[in-house]
Amino acid sequence: xxxxxxxxxxxxxxxxxxxxxxxxxxxxxxxxxxxxxxxxxxxxxxxxxxxxxxxxxxxxxxxxxxxxxxxxxxxxxxxxxxxxxxxxxxxxxxxxxxxxxxxxxxxxxxxxxxxxxxxxxxxxxxxxxxxxxxxxxxxxxxxxxxxxxxxxxxxxxxxxxxxxxxxxxxxxxxxxxxxxxxxxxxxxxxxxxxxxxxxxxxxxxxxxxxxxxxxxxxxxxxxxxxxxxxxxxxxxxxxxxxxxxxxxxxxxxxxxxxxxxxxxxxxxxxxxxxxxxxxxxxxxxxxxxxxxxxxxxxxxxxxxxxxxxxxxxxxxxxxxxxxxxxxxxxxxxxxxxxxxxxxxxxxxxxxxxxxxxxxxxxxxxxxxxxxxxxxxxxxxxxxxxxxxxxxxxxxxxxxxxxxxxxxxxxxxxxxxxxxxxxxxxxxxxxxxxxxxxxxxxxxxxxxxxxxxxxxxxxxxxxxxxxxxxxxxxxxxxxxxxxxxxxxxxxxxxxxxxxxxxxxxxxxxxxxxxxxxxxxxxxxxxxxxxxxxxxxxxxxxxxxxxxxxxxxxxxxxxxxxxxxxxxxxxxxxxxxxxxxxxxxxxxxxx
Numbered sequence: 001x002x003x004x005x006x007x008x009x010x011x012x013x014x015x016x017x018x019x020x021x022x023x024x025x026x027x028x029x030x031x032x033x034x035x036x037x038x039x040x041x042x043x044x045x046x047x048x049x050x051x052x053x054x055x056x057x058x059x060x061x062x063x064x065x066x067x068x069x070x071x072x073x074x075x076x077x078x079x080x081x082x083x084x085x086x087x088x089x090x091x092x093x094x095x096x097x098x099x100x101x102x103x104x105x106x107x108x109x110x111x112x113x114x115x116x117x118x119x120x121x122x123x124x125x126x127x128x129x130x131x132x133x134x135x136x137x138x139x140x141x142x143x144x145x146x147x148x149x150x151x152x153x154x155x156x157x158x159x160x161x162x163x164x165x166x167x168x169x170x171x172x173x174x175x176x177x178x179x180x181x182x183x184x185x186x187x188x189x190x191x192x193x194x195x196x197x198x199x200x201x202x203x204x205x206x207x208x209x210x211x212x213x214x215x216x217x218x219x220x221x222x223x224x225x226x227x228x229x230x231x232x233x234x235x236x237x238x239x240x241x242x243x244x245x246x247x248x249x250x251x252x253x254x255x256x257x258x259x260x261x262x263x264x265x266x267x268x269x270x271x272x273x274x275x276x277x278x279x280x281x282x283x284x285x286x287x288x289x290x291x292x293x294x295x296x297x298x299x300x301x302x303x304x305x306x307x308x309x310x311x312x313x314x315x316x317x318x319x320x321x322x323x324x325x326x327x328x329x330x331x332x333x334x335x336x337x338x339x340x341x342x343x344x345x346x347x348x349x350x351x352x353x354x355x356x357x358x359x360x361x362x363x364x365x366x367x368x369x370x371x372x373x374x375x376x377x378x379x380x381x382x383x384x385x386x387x388x389x390x391x392x393x394x395x396x397x398x399x400x401x402x403x404x405x406x407x408x409x410x411x412x413x414x415x416x417x418x419x420x421x422x423x424x425x426x427x428x429x430x431x432x433x434x435x436x437x438x439x440x441x442x443x444x445x446x447x448x449x450x451x452x453x454x455x456x457x458x459x460x461x462x463x464x465x466x467x468x469x470x471x472x473x474x475x476x477x478x479x480x481x482x483x484x485x486x487x488x489x490x491x492x493x494x495x496x497x498x499x500x501x502x503x504x505x506x507x508x509x510x511x512x513x514x515x516x517x518x519x520x521x522x523x524x525x526x527x528x529x530x531x532x533x534x535x536x537x538x539x540x541x542x543x544x545x546x547x548x549x550x551x552x553x554x555x556x557x558x559x560x561x562x563x564x565x566x567x568x569x570x571x572x573x574x575x576x577x578x579x580x581x582x583x584x585x586x587x588x589x
Contacts (some may be wrong), residue, residue, distance in 0.1 A: 025196040027055040027510045030214045045167045046310040046569040051160040064140030064153040067330040068195035071133035079178045094132045094566040095487035104130030104415035132157040151317045181208035223248035227260025250278040257285035264390035269302020276303040288318040295329030313341040320349040345370025376400035376420040387413040420456040425487035429526045465493040469526030479563040499548035505562045506555030
């Protein structure tokens with residue numbers, strides 16, 4: 001609706017639809033279930049809002065027991081300025097004790113400008129009309145409803161689900177949904193019955209103007225950063241730094257393009273309620289001309305909650321630019337994904353660097369050809385990871401362990417673990433081992449897919465992700481003795497040297513012991529590493545000495561993270577006697 005203000009739009013639409021008049025004995029109040037009257041929705045938003053309809057009865061004194069409600073027919077109407085959204089106002093629910101009538105029918109709120117929920121039928125008894133009816137007179141002052149003021153009591157009589165399937169990219173367009181009268185035109189038809197000062201009253205068709213008119217509104221919302229006067233602003237919570245002088249809210253897309261000059265934008269978490277702020281999504285747009293870092297500008301730790309637009313929480317559409325959410329500003333910053341989230345990096349040369357820790361118990365999906373960088377030592381992310389495109393990189397940490405509920409890597413995509421260990425609590429050993437083999441290389445190769453390790457490639461492939469199936473091993477935690485619980489069927493991988501059969505981060509003569517004890521046997525590949533199977537074929541034979549021979553001495557004096565098997569070993573060698581009587585090993589060349 002161009003530059004028309006929200007307030008003006010609501011006023012004009014209310015006038016068209018019929019505003020309630022003061023002093024009426026029965027009025028209605030339609031509001032969102034969180035008691036708000038307006039929601040801002042960003043382009044691309046897909047989701048639902050719940051509406052509650054309250055009937056208000058006003059008497060002449062403060063004795064609410066003198067006032068009550070019996071029944072009411074209900075119609076909702078939508079009117080749009082512009083083509084804001086497509087959606088459906090689902091079949092409503094008449095709420096107890098006003099649920100002995102009927103619920104009515106769903107209504108499609110599309111971009112046709114006006115839509116009625118309930119019915120446009122000439123007969124009031126049409127089954128598509130909602131009829132909120134109680135079995136008897138329901139009086140105020142009790143458990144049914146609540147007091148509005150000294151003389152008015154309100155009853156919650158119905159609820160509705162407003163489902164938005166698409167929000168169109170048109171400025172600040174608006175849709176207003178209003179309680180209005182049914183269509184039948186016979187002047188004395190009864191639309192509602194209520195009790196006022198112990199007297200039963202009726203609302204007829206000709207009296208509707210004093211009853212209906214309460215509304216809620218949906219307003220298109222997009223927040224674009226412009227840096228304020230001169231474009232030099234760098235504080236998220238300063239309204240002037242955003243186009244329209246309005247900071248993003250829980251349903252906004254915070255968009256950063258060519259506007260402004262700041263390369264670091266701070267969020268003053270200490271000034272936010274609960275030291276937290278919420279936005280639907282953050283986007284680095286196609287016209288972004290610089291890298292951008294978002295961090296906490298307050299010394300007080302804070303949280304940034306990203307609720308998502310159609311599940312998308314972070315989006316880098318730029319060409320060759322990096323969007324960073326840093327956990328190391330003036331104060332710590334953590335990022336919350338309340339539900340399943342996707343992160344998109346469209347261009348192969350672009351990145352999103354999410355060094356701030358993630359709090360989520362849901363699946364995170366990486367899409368697009370670019371790169372996502374995330375921390376490996378996540379303490380509050382218990383969900384899964386799906387790499388649907390491009391790369392996910394976990395930076396080197398020397399001792400990090402990435403714990404995931406699930407892991408899926410699409411063909412052509414990759415997860416670069418560098419020197420980090422991996423725990424997948426629900427996974428398939430054969431699939432994950434195949435991905436690790438797919439990503440292995442003895443030289444630097446950025447085209448490798450699957451589970452890769454740039455750190456290993458830089459060391460000539462002397463290290464690998466050594467995997468085991470905990471369903472066969474039976475450990476309760478990882479690293480062993482750490483208290484970090486793992487699932488009974490978890491798939492666990494340690495970044496270590498080829499030949500480090502006891503997981504102590506180095507290759508020594510001790511590693512030959514496993515082969516000595518089990519030579520000539522075959523073991524499930526899900527556990528064979530611990531039995532000396534250094535070439536991963538499930539057979540313990542003389543060829544397995546080669547892996548140790550080639551790496552002997554690596555890590556001695558400076559071992560990789562030591563996650564050595566518990567002593568005594570939790571895994572009893574298949575042929576324990578061999579360790580007592582076999583001393584001959586393959587000669588070291």
